[in-house]
Amino acid sequence: MIKPVEGFSKLTKEQKIDWLTTNYTKDPKAAKALLQRYWNDDTKVQKLHDEFIENTVTNFYLPFGVAPNFLINDKLYAIPMVIEESSVVAAASKAAKFWLNKGGFKTTVIGTEKIGQVHFMYHGDPTKLKSFFNSVKPKLLEKAAHITKNMKKRGGGITNIELKNKTDKLDHYFQLHCTFETLDAMGANFINSCLESFAETLKTESLANLDFSEKEKNIEIVMSILSNYVPNCVVRAEVSCPVDELNIDHQMPSKEFAQKIVQAVNIAQAEPHRAVTHNKGIMNGVDAVVLATGNDFRAIEAGVHAYAAKEEGYSSLTHAEVENEIFKFWIELPLALGTVGGLTSLHPLVKLALEILGKPSATELMQIVAVAGLAQNFAAIRSLVTTGIQEGHMKMHLLNILNQLGATEIEKTTLTNYFKKHTATHSSVVEAFQKLRQ
Structure with missing residues (x-):
């Protein structure tokens, strides 16, 4: 029975591979050799790939x-x-x-407008929240200025912040709907950093707002995150x-x-x-x-x-x-x-x-x-x-089928030429391959 592993992320790559192949493969030696075969010979390049994600054991190649x-x-x-x-x-x-x-x-x-949102719950009068937002909006921008400084120099930054009442969808749910221009950057880190700053300022300022009741002051920040839906x-x-x-x-x-x-x-x-x-x-x-x-x-x-x-x-x-x-x-x-x-x-x-x-x-x-x-x-x-879609697709897929069957280069050439004049399906390729082998 396989036991849970402790401290896996702290193991060396070789130790991770040993643990993985020993516990989860039928032939650990062959599995280990396969994983190592896909390592880059250049150790600097391989180290770069190792550090893209966590617990890397090898590279996965795509054409x-x-x-x-x-x-x-x-x-x-x-x-x-x-x-x-x-x-x-x-x-x-x-x-x-x-x-x-x-x-x-x-x-x-x-358009190039990107979107992020601060999602929060507010228990109180929406008109008081709207008035509070209007007064605090300049401070939201001011407190995020250290984040936006370099982006603004390049011509980007925060383009707008809106308060949206979403209580028709979910009780007590409101959001800051924020738009950004991030130029040549996808901008996820920039946007999320701005949003987290907005959330912190919103929470701090609400606690100090004299117009709010104690209940209204207790704005609950649920999360701050960019949106991957970018209709603009x-x-x-x-x-x-x-x-x-x-x-x-x-x-x-x-x-x-x-x-x-x-x-x-x-x-x-x-x-x-x-x-x-x-x-x-x-x-x-x-x-x-x-x-x-x-x-x-x-x-x-x-x-x-x-x-x-x-x-x-x-x-x-x-x-x-x-x-x-x-x-x-x-x-x-x-x-x-x-x-x-x-x-x-x-x-x-x-x-x-x-x-x-x-x-x-x-x-x-x-x-x-x-x-x-x-x-x-x-x-x-x-x-x-x-x-029809299959004629062209199956001819392109032909080599994949032949590789699965273990065809030699000569067999690949022979069958590729054959299927230039005949319809290629998985079964027809297997049948032609078997006949050729006979």
Whole structure:
């Protein structure tokens, strides 16, 4: 029986591995060798990785690919993407090439406002709280001045603080709803530091407020935290061209192709079951670039899906229309990204990814990420309304299946050539492999 471990975080990496492999693997020697095989040979690089998180025992590798030929606002990009899913990079590259000679992608940053909140409980007269807030608001800003000093020098800082009465949702619940401009930083630490300062000042000043009763003075600060829902930190990306230029290698007439794309998007806007998968495809492109550039893809995912549900129900993040014989396809995404701070200045491959992108500002990165999501969605819909999604996906997945089967390089070449002319499914690949081995 495995016993709980005491002081695990204080063990050396080797001791952690010994404990882990001894207690949780069938072959500790083989498991230990596997973990060590993924260590970086450069001890300085490995130490850097060890210190990114707690209790590190090894590195987990994901492919770092690149999708070339993205023309964005008349500038050509090769976009780094980190992802494990077959066909994502290929699909993005195909969409980039498709739009390259049609004007490329156009983008607009609609807003860059980020949000944080101080959540608190107040038992008393809301009008007295409102009056108190109005009087104390300048002091909230004053007490946080040491935190905002450097950000303000660069043109950012706190843009507003509002008192919001949320008692219609929860008894006695109020909040300070605060907005920020954090420039090229994602800004989480800055925002959270400001919020904690606001909370401390709010509590201190309420205790000294002579207009409050003893009960009203006892404001209960529940928590102070940024929000990953940023509906005013939004970027738009779009493509457009005359319908008759939507040439898809004679798979379908251009007009029919345009109509089917519009119908496919309309279905994703009307049907949540389809919208979830539709938007997941968008996030294949978005997350891959977010991860490659050292940003928080979990935060982006949460905020984007909340944005997709901001109206009556969960719906498509992309839109399409044909008007006056012009096809237009676009997306709006909330993206709170950073190009300074965090992993952007630590992880060697993140630094390289940002260099490949021309060392973009946060707003430039927002535009690149949105384009990656739009391109991915266009490629997916194009496959769905023409050949179907499986033909291209399974051909890209072919090598994964062959590797699982233990195919040799010669067998991989033979079967790759075979499936250029035949439909690849998991069962058909296994059957062809077995026949080849016989």
